[in-house]
Amino acid sequence: MIDQYIEHKQSELNNRMLVELKQLNIPSSFMEAILYSMEAGGKRLRPILMMATYEAFHHEPEKIVHPALALEMIHTYSLIHDDLPAMDDDDFRRGRETIHKKFDEATAILVGDGLLTYAFQVVSTSSFLEAEEKVYTLKQFSQASGFEGMIAGQHLDLKAENKHLNEHELNEIHQLKTGALIRAAIKIGAYLGGATPPQIESLDDFGKYLGLVFQIQDDILDVSGDMAVIGKPVGSDEAKNKSTYPQILGLNEAIRMKESYMNEARNKYEESKIEQPILLELLDIFGNRQS
Amino acid sequence: MIDQYIEHKQSELNNRMLVELKQLNIPSSFMEAILYSMEAGGKRLRPILMMATYEAFHHEPEKIVHPALALEMIHTYSLIHDDLPAMDDDDFRRGRETIHKKFDEATAILVGDGLLTYAFQVVSTSSFLEAEEKVYTLKQFSQASGFEGMIAGQHLDLKAENKHLNEHELNEIHQLKTGALIRAAIKIGAYLGGATPPQIESLDDFGKYLGLVFQIQDDILDVSGDMAVIGKPVGSDEAKNKSTYPQILGLNEAIRMKESYMNEARNKYEESKIEQPILLELLDIFGNRQS
Numbered sequence: 001m002i003d004q005y006i007e008h009k010q011s012e013l014n015n016r017m018l019v020e021l022k023q024l025n026i027p028s029s030f031m032e033a034i035l036y037s038m039e040a041g042g043k044r045l046r047p048i049l050m051m052a053t054y055e056a057f058h059h060e061p062e063k064i065v066h067p068a069l070a071l072e073m074i075h076t077y078s079l080i081h082d083d084l085p086a087m088d089d090d091d092f093r094r095g096r097e098t099i100h101k102k103f104d105e106a107t108a109i110l111v112g113d114g115l116l117t118y119a120f121q122v123v124s125t126s127s128f129l130e131a132e133e134k135v136y137t138l139k140q141f142s143q144a145s146g147f148e149g150m151i152a153g154q155h156l157d158l159k160a161e162n163k164h165l166n167e168h169e170l171n172e173i174h175q176l177k178t179g180a181l182i183r184a185a186i187k188i189g190a191y192l193g194g195a196t197p198p199q200i201e202s203l204d205d206f207g208k209y210l211g212l213v214f215q216i217q218d219d220i221l222d223v224s225g226d227m228a229v230i231g232k233p234v235g236s237d238e239a240k241n242k243s244t245y246p247q248i249l250g251l252n253e254a255i256r257m258k259e260s261y262m263n264e265a266r267n268k269y270e271e272s273k274i275e276q277p278i279l280l281e282l283l284d285i286f287g288n289r290q291s
Numbered sequence: 292m293i294d295q296y297i298e299h300k301q302s303e304l305n306n307r308m309l310v311e312l313k314q315l316n317i318p319s320s321f322m323e324a325i326l327y328s329m330e331a332g333g334k335r336l337r338p339i340l341m342m343a344t345y346e347a348f349h350h351e352p353e354k355i356v357h358p359a360l361a362l363e364m365i366h367t368y369s370l371i372h373d374d375l376p377a378m379d380d381d382d383f384r385r386g387r388e389t390i391h392k393k394f395d396e397a398t399a400i401l402v403g404d405g406l407l408t409y410a411f412q413v414v415s416t417s418s419f420l421e422a423e424e425k426v427y428t429l430k431q432f433s434q435a436s437g438f439e440g441m442i443a444g445q446h447l448d449l450k451a452e453n454k455h456l457n458e459h460e461l462n463e464i465h466q467l468k469t470g471a472l473i474r475a476a477i478k479i480g481a482y483l484g485g486a487t488p489p490q491i492e493s494l495d496d497f498g499k500y501l502g503l504v505f506q507i508q509d510d511i512l513d514v515s516g517d518m519a520v521i522g523k524p525v526g527s528d529e530a531k532n533k534s535t536y537p538q539i540l541g542l543n544e545a546i547r548m549k550e551s552y553m554n555e556a557r558n559k560y561e562e563s564k565i566e567q568p569i570l571l572e573l574l575d576i577f578g579n580r581q582s
Contacts, residue, residue, distance in 0.1 A: 025439055026438050026443050026446075027443070027446065029450075030446050081400055081401075084400065086395070086397045105377035106377045106378050107446075109375065109377060109378065110372075110442055113403075113404075114437060114442040116404065116407060117433050117436055117442065118433070118437050120411050120429055121430065121434055121437050124426050124433055125430055125434075130422075131421075131422035131423045131425070132422045134426050135415050135425050138411055138429060139416055142408050142409070142412035142415055143412055143416075146405060146408040146412050147325070147405040147408070148315060148316055151401055151404055151405040152317050152321070155317075155318065155321050155398075155401055158397055
């Protein structure tokens, strides 16, 4: 059932994304690069998480569509820029060439800049959202992806190469680099659905643990995954001398910690008093995914 | 009098900018790079234009401060990314090393990404603006600086290197690359001040001509300016085989065209029926500046 739910949402998101992008009046050579970046078949887990949270409260789907698309644009922009030669220097992503390899660096920088900007445009021009809802959404996105969020995380991540981090430092980087946007996704979904402030708070904590689970599993896959499944070379973090949970804690302890955070997340879900078992199923997927 | 006005605004903007940036809780090494990028002593002409337009209608200054700061952040981000090796590859800007030379490329990419994001954050979290005003401002900014605005202009500009453009093509690039954000500055200033829709339209046209005047003067300076004054090597456009107005039209015809656009701008100012002679003085400065 969860598989069907995810597939349905992926297909809906991909269709809506194409509609949003294809209406842009831009040179076709540039459109090709934008579509390449978005068609790479990401799992769209972040916007699905946002939509599932929203649906715990509200069932008219229109209101959540633009924030969900914007979230995926912000996520995609961050991957494009992180992959650049001056940053993580990755040639492959989701099993395909990264955009600066397939096109060139200037295109990758501009497509990233443009997706970030378009995320804010799609929300600010949405016909489904009230002004207050747009402002809340844009505030959450800009804080989560900005200097005190994702950008700080990427800065610290780059500085941490070739250094041994402790668990606290590693947590901090991941909370900023991937956690903040996951939490924003959940908060926006809850707020737009009409959650009470205490519910938003519990779900925000759920998101905090979910983000950590996601990252630990990412690190576990990097040491034990299958390149054909994860779409990039296994051991690429180690090759870049990046600290990972299995490296700091050992693989078994990393798995134990992931399970402990999964329990914390379940507690926070209970605390929120919502009935949306799909969130728990997504938690399982985040924690046990093989790619 | 206009000099005093500009100096006063520059000083106000610079002080407010430092307040906004220094409250960020980020690693000091990263803060240094952000401050370097913003302290480079830009002329702040765009936010001053926005503020002057706003003051034609309204004299309580608080409402325009955050949009003005956000505009300068967007402008600065665009310069940082345009200067990158993969883009225009410029080592100097405003007489100082560009940020990727002074620090490194990763820092330049991240500071640019962060300033763009922070611009949206500063507006969406402003305590001086109503939700509707925030949405209008964010919509104008995202459209002007996005895929159909500044980003398209930079894409076309890069593609046009080593090609001979005609006047129409050159106009299109500049309307997108620099014109759209100048027009957004004026429209936001007028809207927040309380202009009527016909006034916003006339002032938008004023901004269109102002943007062209700005760009033609930029090109004229590049062939006839003084490096010590303009802060980058004279002839750098020609060295990169970029089309310029003097190259396409000849220097005298470029000057004549600039003056003709200045007249068009004055007509649109009259049409708007506002009394803000500072806008006309700014037009003169845009058209006759030596740096």
